[in-house]
Amino acid sequence: MIRTIDIEKSFGENHVLKGITTEFHDGKPNLIIGASGAGKTVLLKLLIGLFTPTSGQVFYDDTNIFELNKKELRQIRMKIGMLFQGNALFDSLTVGENIRFPMDMFTRRTAKEKQMRVDECLEMVNMEGINDRYPSEVSGGMQKRVGIARAMVLEPKYLFCDEPNSGLDPQTSILIDELICELTNRNNITTVINTHDMNSVMGIGDNILLMKHGHVAWRGDKSQVLESDNETLEDFIFASPFLQRLREDALKLRNRERG
Amino acid sequence: MLINTFLYHFGQYVLLLKSAVAKPERFSMYYKETIRQMDAIGVGSVFIVILISMFIGMVTAVQFADQLGDSFVPTYYIGYIVRDITIIEMAPTITCLVLAGKVGSNLAAEIGGMRQKEHIDAMEIMGVNTAAYLIMPKLVAAVFVIPLLVAISAFVSIIGGYVATVLPGSLSHTEYVLGLRSYFVPRYVFMMFVKASVFAFLLTSVSCYLGYYVKGGSIELGEASTNAVVVSNVLILLFDFIIALLLT
Structure with missing residues (x-):
């Protein structure tokens, strides 16, 4: 489990995070949602220690990562997998080499064992047989899957995904969400997803944190979204008239079912 | 303000170098990367170094031949002058100034691009x-390979002097070779390698530093690449003077 306690972050005069206290649970996807500029990416980067907070603490189980020295922090990071918004696949390496990179760097496995694990990870994301292709030779959706395979290769305890659906069509987005959800459940990892994709919220939102102007504006799960009267949530999720109508219809249907 | 900026960058540069000198996570990965960098820096630059060195030697020889033409200085001195000026100054300094442009800008762009992506x-x-992982293999490769490039440069430059004076008949083969073999001071070769190693370290570390901390988009990446060349060149000239003071 990951916990944050009263996290604040400022960049000069710009006060981005204003006292975030929350928990991200094991074995289910934890979503951070919010409009652009709400502070989602800054929070995510703080969680993985790429930024240091102005004040506050981030605990991985019982360890405050900001009290660790560089070496200890690297030990924690070896338990982290991360899927970046732009995938961050190394252009000069093939797909297979990209996935193998963390193993080359941190394990003493033989070449055969590494190859088996690469194949296993590619199979896990339904991308068998593309080992020798370069990232530029595969589609955006495939790159996301390769990114997930690389993030999972060392069997992480924590998985972070920054906008996993950005630039993808709705169908591929749903597949990526389902894949992340399945891996999270199967491996019982703590997954934190930064997104503003409506499908993700309603599909895999088991623990949702809505942010606005650096504050937590709402928290709950996907089953509470439809019935919530939180204005910020309504403005964010049901932004278009079409979605507002859809919500009204869904609520009517539910009330009818309940009699 | 200028002093503050200088101290800020100098401090950050020293801290980055301190982080770069660390025990590798996996020696084989660092070794592979070092070999790759040796190929990129060394093999990738050998043609331009040969080309430039050839012309440096030719121009030096022709100009000295012209200046010594009507004097009482023996003509074999041309070989002697070309050899010493090449070894002491031209080969290490001009080669490293050129490499700052080619290798330095490339390193800053490569690391800066990695930061942005x-x-x-x-x-x-x-x-x-x-x-x-990103800086140490480049430093090791550069400090090992650039002195070799400088040695090649000195050799080619001396051949350039031969081509420009002996082939047209301004000087005989025997005179040029006699000049090359006269008054040889081995310490100058040592000085050449000291300069080459120091310049290699400077141009690589400064370029890596500027690439590593790049912020913003493509314009900032371009600026970092340009700054890598400018700052490396200034530092190479400054340290050329310092080494000259210390070793002569």
């Missing part, structure tokens, strides 16, 4: 010491 963040999150 979040490759460095991705490695950090994997637990890689990015300062060490």
Whole structure:
């Protein structure tokens, strides 16, 4: 489990995070949602220690990562997998080499064992047989899957995904969400997803944190979204008239079912 | 203000170098990367170094031949002058100034591009010491390979002097070779390698530093690349003077 306690972050005069206290649970996807500029990416980067907070603490189980020295922090990071918004696949390496990179760097496995694990990870994301292709030779959706395979290769305890659906069509987005959800459940990892994709919220939102102007504006799960009267949530999720109508219809249907 | 900026960058540069000197996570990965960099810096630059050195030697020889033409200085001195001026100054300094343009800008752009595409963040999150993995192999490769390029440059430059004076008949083969073999001071070769190593370290570390901390988009990346060349060149000239003072 990951916990944050009263996290604040400022960049000069710009006060981005204003006292975030929350928990991200094991074995289910934890979503951070919010409009652009709400502070989602800054929070995510703080969680993985790429930024240091102005004040506050981030605990991985019982360890405050900001009290660790560089070496200890690297030990924690070896338990982290991360899927970046732009995938961050190394252009000069093939797909297979990209996935193998963390193993080359941190394990003493033989070449055969590494190859088996690469194949296993590619199979896990339904991308068998593309080992020798370069990232530029595969589609955006495939790159996301390769990114997930690389993030999972060392069997992480924590998985972070920054906008996993950005630039993808709705169908591929749903597949990526389902894949992340399945891996999270199967491996019982703590997954934190930064997104503003409506499908993700309603599909895999088991623990949702809505942010606005650096504050937590709402928290709950996907089953509470439809019935919530939180204005910020309504403005964010049901932004278009079409979605507002859809919500009204869904609520009517539910009330009818309940009699 | 200028002093503050200088001290800020100098401090950050020293801290980056301190982080870069660390025990490798996996020696074989660093070794592979070092070999790759040796190929990129060494083999990738050998043609331009030969071309430039040839012309440096030719121009030096022709100009000295012209200046000594009506004097009482023996003509074999042309070989002697070309040899010493090449070894002491031209080969290390001009080669490294050229390499600052070619290799330095390339390193700053490569590392800066990795920063912008979040490759460095991705490695950090994997637990890689990015300062060490991205900078140390480049430093080791450059400090090993650039002195070799400088030695090649000195050799080619001397051949250039021969081509420009002996082939047209301004000087005989015997005179040029006699000049080359006269008054040889081995310490100058040592000085050449000291300069080459120091310049290699400067141009690589400064370029890596400017690339590693690049912020913003393509314009900033271009600026970092340009600054890598400008700052490396200034430092090479400054340290050329300092080494000359210390070793002569």
